[in-house]
Amino acid sequence: MILLAIFIALIFLYSLVSARIERTVFTSPIVFTAAGMAVSLVASELGVQEGNQNVFLYLAEIGLVLLLFTDASRTDLSVLRNIRNLPTRLLSAGMLLTLLLGTLVALVVFRQLSVWEAGILAAILAPTDAGLGQIIVNSPRVPMKIRQALNVEAGLNDGLSVPFLLFFIALAGTGAPGSGASLHQYILEQLGYGTIAGVGIGLIGGWLLGFAHRKKSVLKSWSQLGVVAIPLLCLMASEAVGASMFIAAFVAGLAIQAGFKSAGKHSVDFTEEWGQIINLSVFFLFGMVVARSWPHFTAGHLLYAVLSLTLVRMLPVAVSLAGTKLSRGTVLFMGWFGPRGLASIVLALVYLEQGAQHAGESTIRLAVMVTVLLSIFAHGLSARPGISIYAASVGRLSPQAPERQDDE
Numbered sequence: 001m002i003l004l005a006i007f008i009a010l011i012f013l014y015s016l017v018s019a020r021i022e023r024t025v026f027t028s029p030i031v032f033t034a035a036g037m038a039v040s041l042v043a044s045e046l047g048v049q050e051g052n053q054n055v056f057l058y059l060a061e062i063g064l065v066l067l068l069f070t071d072a073s074r075t076d077l078s079v080l081r082n083i084r085n086l087p088t089r090l091l092s093a094g095m096l097l098t099l100l101l102g103t104l105v106a107l108v109v110f111r112q113l114s115v116w117e118a119g120i121l122a123a124i125l126a127p128t129d130a131g132l133g134q135i136i137v138n139s140p141r142v143p144m145k146i147r148q149a150l151n152v153e154a155g156l157n158d159g160l161s162v163p164f165l166l167f168f169i170a171l172a173g174t175g176a177p178g179s180g181a182s183l184h185q186y187i188l189e190q191l192g193y194g195t196i197a198g199v200g201i202g203l204i205g206g207w208l209l210g211f212a213h214r215k216k217s218v219l220k221s222w223s224q225l226g227v228v229a230i231p232l233l234c235l236m237a238s239e240a241v242g243a244s245m246f247i248a249a250f251v252a253g254l255a256i257q258a259g260f261k262s263a264g265k266h267s268v269d270f271t272e273e274w275g276q277i278i279n280l281s282v283f284f285l286f287g288m289v290v291a292r293s294w295p296h297f298t299a300g301h302l303l304y305a306v307l308s309l310t311l312v313r314m315l316p317v318a319v320s321l322a323g324t325k326l327s328r329g330t331v332l333f334m335g336w337f338g339p340r341g342l343a344s345i346v347l348a349l350v351y352l353e354q355g356a357q358h359a360g361e362s363t364i365r366l367a368v369m370v371t372v373l374l375s376i377f378a379h380g381l382s383a384r385p386g387i388s389i390y391a392a393s394v395g396r397l398s399p400q401a402p403e404r405q406d407d408e
Contacts, residue, residue: 029380071137072251120364126164194243246343283376308340
């Protein structure tokens with residue numbers, strides 16, 4: 001109860017100066033993570049208990065589901081159809097290379113990990129964070145083609161990481177359910193069923209909401225409640241059939257536009273704001289956990305975090321974008337702004353929920369924490385300066401450059 005009171009007070013205080021803070025390099029995840037660390041250091045008895053891990057997991061899952069749905073519902077499908085090759089490259093070759101390189105780097109840095117444990121670490125840190133990347137996606141100074149590609153990548157790569165994570169957990173012998181199943185089965189259940197659930201719920205829900213609006217039978221406030229029910233239905237349906245709730249939520253956000261075109265403009269405020277509160281509560285709790293684990297961090301954990309955010313992210317992006325004729329500045333920009341945050345926290349909690357009891361568990365947990373912590377601050381502090389530098393470089397490109405074609 002004390003923690004809840006502190007968090008609510010922090011929400012209120014942040015709201016009073018939010019406009020001023022948002023004009024600085026400090027993002028809300030930075031503020032709430034730092035606040036969680038400060039609270040834990042000042043009042044160590046208020047630390048997050050092991051018994052609350054399931055609550056932590058549910059909060060993180062709900063927050064990510066709401067955020068992914070909101071981002072997808074605001075994605076311009078007409079633009080997306082024109083840039084489909086960029087997200088496809090990032091989610092296919094880029095994703096696989098990220099997993100492979102992340103595993104190899106983990107084996108080099110952490111000699112005590114088995115190849116499957118290294119794969120677990122790589123899978124947890126493979127997805128980018130839609131929330132930490134919102135400032136990029138929402139900035140009109142970044143070409144539409146680039147921000148939409150990054151948005152779609154962040155919306156889908158967490159769901160794509162899940163089958164790999166479960167497969168590696170099974171091979172590492174950590175007692176994951178269905179450890180005898182094949183990767184193909186995981187892909188079918190997590191991605192296939194998740195896509196089917198998202199399409200079905202999004203299309204039906206969108207058509208009903210659109211019909212109600214045309215008949216003027218829905219109040220504005222209830223329209224918002226109706227929209228927030230869509231991603232939550234995706235969450236429950238996915239749990240029932242063993243699918244990826246994250247894939248389902250993002251696909252539903254795309255599909256809802258077929259029947260309710262104004263979903264992304266008028267009816268996601270409730271979803272976005274409450275999702276933001278949940279996300280910030282996760283970052284607050286994450287900060288508390290980090291402060292408690294601080295004495296256990298080593299130079300090896302920091303080295304892997306730096307390599308994960310640079311080499312492991314940027315090289316696969318550069319390889320996957322080869323042949324697109326995008327400028328070096330664009331490739332560098334897209335490579336750097338692949339933050340690790342809420343999605344990696346969720347996947348780490350999923351891993352820990354399996355009851356892993358082996359030598360690599362502590363290494364994996366601490367490496368994830370250091371990487372996410374470094375990403376929150378490094379990507380948050382560099383977002384606005386990075387956008388300014390990149391916008392200037394795009395302005396120097398010729399009108400025929402791929403980056404500028406959507407701005408004409």
